[in-house]
Amino acid sequence: MNNVTPLRSKVGDTEKITINLGYVDLGQIDLMVQEGFYSNRTDFIRTAIRNQLATHAxxxxxxxxxxxxxxxxxxxxxxxxxxxxxxxxxxxxxxxxxxxxxxxxxxxxxxxxxxxxxxxxxxxxxxxxxxxxxxxxx
Structure with missing residues (x-):
């Protein structure tokens, strides 16, 4: 009965969330995307979340x-x-x-x-x- 599977981020295995960001934060994210550090806003936010989870692991x-x-x-x-x-x-x-x-x-x-x-x-x-x-x- 112990059928636990580790989580992996796949498109079908995700849950959509909504966040509100200030204009300055959003602009800085867009700048990071424009400069090629991230492929899009979602990539930036996922990376930030994973980094915080790793920090508090x-x-x-x-x-x-x-x-x-x-x-x-x-x-x-x-x-x-x-x-x-x-x-x-x-x-x-x-x-x-x-x-x-x-x-x-x-x-x-x-x-x-x-x-x-x-x-x-x-x-x-x-x-x-x-x-x-x-x-x-x-």
Missing amino acids: DVVKQTMTRKTLELGLRHYSRQDLEAVQRAGEKLHIQVVGLATIGSDVSVELALATIEAIHVLGVLQASSELKSALAARIY
């Missing part, structure tokens, strides 16, 4: 260990949840990245096996499952 690792967070892509299939149910256990899902719950997972099975969900990133599940589990998602 030790803190991130320590926090993930302390909070027992899984990093990467984590999928919970119907079979995974049925195994948890047979064992008489409940899941505390804690993921940094992307957590998905299989489309064949029923609301009843999810409610019987998922105690709590904490995802820093994206949770992909049917709207029906998200609605049923809303009180357990934080």
Whole structure:
């Protein structure tokens, strides 16, 4: 049941965000792009974010260990949840990245096996499952 996959930045594996920048900051980014340091604004922003994450990597690792967070892509299939149910256990899902719950997972099975969900990133599940589990998602 430990099917965690490391994150890689692929076009299909990204989440769009919106940020507001001051005119001067934006102009400086455009200058860096114009001078050939970066291919476009997105390249600059991704590089800046990766540099900040690298700078704080030790803190991130320590926090993930302390909070027992899984990093990467984590999928919970119907079979995974049925195994948890047979064992008489409940899941505390804690993921940094992307957590998905299989489309064949029923609301009843999810409610019987998922105690709590904490995802820093994206949770992909049917709207029906998200609605049923809303009180357990934080």
